[in-house]
Amino acid sequence: MKSKIIIDNDCLVNLTGLERFNVFSLLRNVFSQILIPVEVKNEYEKYLEKEPKRIFILDRLRPNEGFWSLCSISDSYSTDLLLKHNGIDKGEAEVISQSEKTGVNVIISDDTKFKTAYNKLNKNARIYSSLFLLALLDIHNYLNSPVDIFKELYKIRPFKHSDLKEAYNQASAELQISFEPVKISRKTYKNITEPRFRKI
Numbered sequence: 763m764k765s766k767i768i769i770d771n772d773c774l775v776n777l778t779g780l781e782r783f784n785v786f787s788l789l790r791n792v793f794s795q796i797l798i799p800v801e802v803k804n805e806y807e808k809y810l811e812k813e814p815k816r817i818f819i820l821d822r823l824r825p826n827e828g829f830w831s832l833c834s835i836s837d838s839y840s841t842d843l844l845l846k847h848n849g850i851d852k853g854e855a856e857v858i859s860q861s862e863k864t865g866v867n868v869i870i871s872d873d874t875k876f877k878t879a880y881n882k883l884n885k886n887a888r889i890y891s892s893l894f895l896l897a898l899l900d901i902h903n904y905l906n907s908p909v910d911i912f913k914e915l916y917k918i919r920p921f922k923h924s925d926l927k928e929a930y931n932q933a934s935a936e937l938q939i940s941f942e943p944v945k946i947s948r949k950t951y952k953n954i955t956e957p958r959f960r961k962i
Contacts, residue, residue, distance in 0.1 A: 764794035766864075768833070768857050770871035771805040774798070774819065776892045779918040781815045783911050788904045789895065790829060797833040797866060798823060799856035836860045849879030861887045868936075870895060872919060893921060893929035901933055901941060908945075912954045923951040 777785055789796065798806075803823060810816045823832040836859035844855035854876045857869055867887040871877065877889050892915060900908045912926070927946045934941040 764792060765868065766795040766797060766866045767793055767868045767870055768797040768799070768861055768864075768866050769802070770857055770869065770873060770876070771802045771853055772872040773870045773892045773895075774802070774806050774816075776872055776915065776919050777895070778813065778816055778819070780911060780914055781818065783905075783907075783914070785896070785899070785911070786818060788899050791904055792898055792902060793829075795829055795831055797831050797860060797864065799836065799853060799860055800832060800834050801853040801856045803832055805853050833860050833864070835863050837863055844883075847879050847883070849875040851876075854880075858883075858885065858887070861885075888932075890932055891925070891929060892919065893925055894932050897926075897929040897933040897945075898936070900945065901930070901937065901939070909950065909953055916954050923948055926951055926954075 798819075803820070806816060807820060810820065819830060822828070822830040824830065825832050826834060836856050840862065841852075841855045841859045844850050844858055845852060850858070854871070854873070857871070858880065861867060861869060862885070869880075869887050869889045870892070871889055872891050880887075880889055893912075896905065896908070896911060896915065899905050905911055915921075923946075930941055930946045
C-alpha cells in the first residue's frame with residue numbers, strides 16, 4: 763500500500779535539480795500523496811524566477827487534495843510553540859504540526875539542524891533525506907541510471923558513503939525487505955563522487 767509523506771523546502775529544491783531524471787513523476791509509483799505545507803510552498807516559490815523548473819510542482823499543487831497537496835491542516839498554537847526551538851524555522855514548524863494533525867509520520871528533509879532539533883522533541887515521525895527517496899525508487903527498480911542520478915544529487919548536495927548506506931538501510935526497513943549490499947559499495951560511491959567515472 764502506498765503511503766503519504768510530508769516534504770520540506772530543502773528537499774524540494776534538491777530534487778528539482780534532478781528534474782531531467784523525471785524524479786517527481788516517479789515518486790507517484792511509491793507514494794499516494796506528498797504534503798507540502800503552505801510556508802514551505804512560499805519558501806520554494808521565492809526563487810521561481812531564478813529556477814523556472816520549480817513551476818512543475820507549483821502548477822500541480824492542490825489545496826488539501828491530490829498527489830501534490832498544499833496542506834494547511836496544522837495547529838497554529840503548536841506551530842508557534844515549535845518556532846521557539848533553535849533549528850526550527852516557520853516551514854519546518856508547519857511540517858511537524860501537520861505531521862501531528864494528519865498522522866503522516868514520514869518527513870523528508872535534508873536540513874541537519876532541523877533533524878537535530880526534531881530529535882530533541884521526542885516525537886514519533888521519522889525524518890529521512892532526499893537520498894532515502896532515491897534509494898526507495900532504486901530498490902523498486904524505477905531508476906534507469908541510479909549512479910548518474912546520485913552523481914547529479916552529489917553536485918547539488920554532497921553526501922558521504924555512510925549517508926548513502928543509511929538511506930538504503932532506511933528504505934529497506936520501511937519496505938520491510940533486505941537489499942543487496944553492492945548497491946551501496948564504496949566502489950559505487952567512488953563512481954558517484956569522481957568527476958570522471960564509468961558505470962558499474
